[in-house]
Amino acid sequence: MYVSLPVEPAALPVKPASLPIKPDLLPVKPATTVELMRDCLRSLRHQHKDDDAKVKRAFQTLLIYVRNIANNPDEGKFRKIRLSNPAFLDRVGIFKEGIEFLELCGFERVGGGNFLCIPPEKTDMAVLRSAGQVLNSALTNPFFGLLSR
Numbered sequence: 001m002y003v004s005l006p007v008e009p010a011a012l013p014v015k016p017a018s019l020p021i022k023p024d025l026l027p028v029k030p031a032t033t034v035e036l037m038r039d040c041l042r043s044l045r046h047q048h049k050d051d052d053a054k055v056k057r058a059f060q061t062l063l064i065y066v067r068n069i070a071n072n073p074d075e076g077k078f079r080k081i082r083l084s085n086p087a088f089l090d091r092v093g094i095f096k097e098g099i100e101f102l103e104l105c106g107f108e109r110v111g112g113g114n115f116l117c118i119p120p121e122k123t124d125m126a127v128l129r130s131a132g133q134v135l136n137s138a139l140t141n142p143f144f145g146l147l148s149r
Contacts, residue, residue: 042144
């Protein structure tokens with residue numbers, strides 16, 4: 001005994017839209033901060049794919065910065081990074097995307113551009129939590145950054 005598929009009724013004719021939609025009039029959705037963060041980390045991984053250990057160390061260090069502020073929001077020492085700090089330069093500062101990521105988290109250049117600082121009044125805990133999630137994904141997902149847009 002054979003089972004066959006049911007016969008489909010004839011397709012109904014489709015009416016054309018009364019007004020044509022022009023592609024240039026469609027609303028453009030701006031990228032969210034989380035999407036920009038993810039793109040920044042993807043770019044860092046892609047641009048430096050031959051140095052996976054340094055990329056991983058940069059991601060770990062960025063996660064430490066973000067976690068320290070999120071866990072200790074009133075602690076001023078976690079809110080300021082000296083750009084000339086040798087440890088910072090070695091781990092994050094050598095990557096322009098690392099600094100861009102911190103700026104997406106809310107850090108601003110201050111002191112003549114010698115420091116990155118995140119003022120308490122401009123700290124967005126939701127952004128910091130999202131940054132932590134994106135960094136955690138970058139560190140634990142083996143496919144992160146391989147499939148770019």
